[in-house]
Amino acid sequence: MTSAERHYARLGRTGLTVSRLGLGTVNFGDRVDEPAAHRLLDHALDRGINLIDTANIYGWRIHKGHTEEMIGRWLDSRARRDDVVLATKVGLPMTDRPNDGGLSLRHIVAACEASLRRLRTEWIDLYQIHKPDRGVGWDEMWQAMELLVAQGKVRYVGSSNAAGWQLAAGQEAANRRHFLGFASEQCLYNLVTRYPELELIPAAQAYGTAVLVWSPLHSGLLSGVLRKSREGSSVKSAQGRAASALAQQPDTIAAYEHFCAEIDRSPAEVALAWTIARPGVTAVLLGPRTVDHIDDAFRALDQPLSDTEQDELDKLFPPLGHGGPAPDAWISR
Template structure:
C-alpha cells in the first residue's frame, strides 16, 4: 500500500485530522454477490492502489448470515497484519442482528454489545469509525453518547459517525454531544447521486455547519446510472437488473435513456459520469463504492482524475434537476 499522502486521493475526514481516501471501499456485496476469494482480491487491489478507507456494517453478508462480511474482512486483516495500522476501518451498528428485542437499535446495551461482537469478527482491537446505521428515535442522545463515550474511553472506537440521518437529526446529535464535551458525529453516510438530490436541501448544509464529513453511498443508485440499458441489451446486467436500480428504472426509463445518450455525447462511460458527478459535489468527502471486480475499483479511481466540464454539469442538471429552485432549504422553495 502506498502510504505517501496524495491530496488528489486523500483528504481529512470532516473536522478531524484523520486522513482518508476520497474513494471508500464499500463491502455490501461481499457474500452472495462476491465470494470470499474475490473479496480478498478486491481489498488487496484497493489498498495497494492507495485506498485506505474500508466500510462495512455488522449486518452485511446477510445473504449468507449477518456478520459474515465482518468475518471476511477480519480474516483478510489477519492475513496481512501490517495493514491494520494503515487502514481506516469503518463499521455500523443499529440494524437488527436477530429476532431478539434488544438486538437492534441504539440502546446503550446494544451499542456496546454490538461493538464487542464486531471487534471479534473483524479481528481487531479497535474500530476507526463506528457509525449509527440509522437514527433510533426511541434512544435519547444522552444514552447514545454515554455508550459511545465509554467505547472511546476504552480505546475500542476512535470516531463516531452516522448514516441515513436527516439534517435535524445531525444537529440534535451534535448539540447533545457538545453539551457533554464530546466530539460527537464526524461523518454522515447518506444516499446521494444524480437521481437522489434531497441531501442538498438540509443534510449537506447541516454537515458543513458542524464540520461533518459526507460519505455518499450508492453513487450509481444500485447500477441505474452505470449503463443499465446497454448492459441489459448486451446481457451483462447483474446488480443493475435488481433491487433499487430495477425499481427506479420502471419509472425513469425515459430519463435513463437520455442519460446514456448524453454520456455517449460526452464520450464517457455512464458509470464514470455518475461517479465523477458525486465526487465533485460541494461537501462530499469520500464516495462509498460497492465494487464486484478490481476493474470497478480502477474505474472509481480514474473518476477522480476526470472532472466534468461546466457544460457537462449543466446538461446533467437539466436532465436531473435539483429540487425546487436548487440550493439549500428554504431558499429552494421560495418563489
C-alpha cells in the same frame, strides 16, 4: 490540485485522513466470494484506498456478521491494519431477541465487542449508527460511544441515513456533553437522489461533519443499465431501487446514457465524477465486484467533468426546487 489533495481528504473537522474513494463491502459474501473479496481489498489498498466500510449485518444472505468475518480473516492474514481506516455500523437487528438491535447503551457496547471479534482487530476507526433510533435518547447513545472511545475500542463516531435535523440534534447533544460527536454522516446521494442537498449536506457542512456517499450509482441504475440489459450483462442494475427508478424515468436514463456516449465516458464514470465533485462530499463508497470497477472509479476521480458537462447533467437530473439548500430551494424568487 495535487494528486494527494485529489485522492485524500480530512474526515470533516477531525485530523483523520481518508481516501476520497472508499471500499464499500455490502456485496461481500453474496455477489463477491471470499477469495475475490480479499483480492479487492488488496487492490484497493495498493491503489491508495484506505477507507474500508462495512456493517455488522452485512453478509445477511449467508448470516449477519459474515462480511465482518471475511474482512477479519483478511486483516489477520495481512500486516496492514495501520494502513486501513476501518468503518463499521451498529443499530439494525442482529437477531430476533428484543435487545439485539437499536441504539441502547447495552446493545451498542455488546455489538461493538462482537464486531471487534469478527473483524479480528482491537479498534474500530469509525463506528457509525446505521440509522437513528427514535426510541432512544441521544444522551444514552452518546454515553455508550463515550465509553467505547474511553476504552480505546472506537476512535471516531459517525451517523448514517439521518435527516438534517437528526444530525443537528445529535451533534448538539454531543456538544452539551463536551464530546466530539459525529465525525461523518453516510447518506444516499447521486444524480437521481438529490434531496440531501436541501438540508442534510448543509447541516453537515455547518457542523464540520464529513459526508460519505453510499450507492453513487443508485444500485446500478447509473452504470449503463439499458445497454447492459440489451447485452444481457446486467447483474444488479434492473433490481430493487434501480428498477423502481428506471420504471419512473426510462427516457431520462436513455438520454443520460446517450450523453455519456457523446462525451466518450462510461455512465458509471460520469455518475461517480459528478458525485465526488459535489460541495460537501468527502468520499464516495464504491461497491465493486471486480478490480476493474476500482480502476474505473479512479478515472472518475482524476478526470473531473467540465462545467458544461455538469450543466447538461443538471438539465437531465434537475435539483429540487430552485436548487441549493433549504429554504432558498423552495421560496419564491
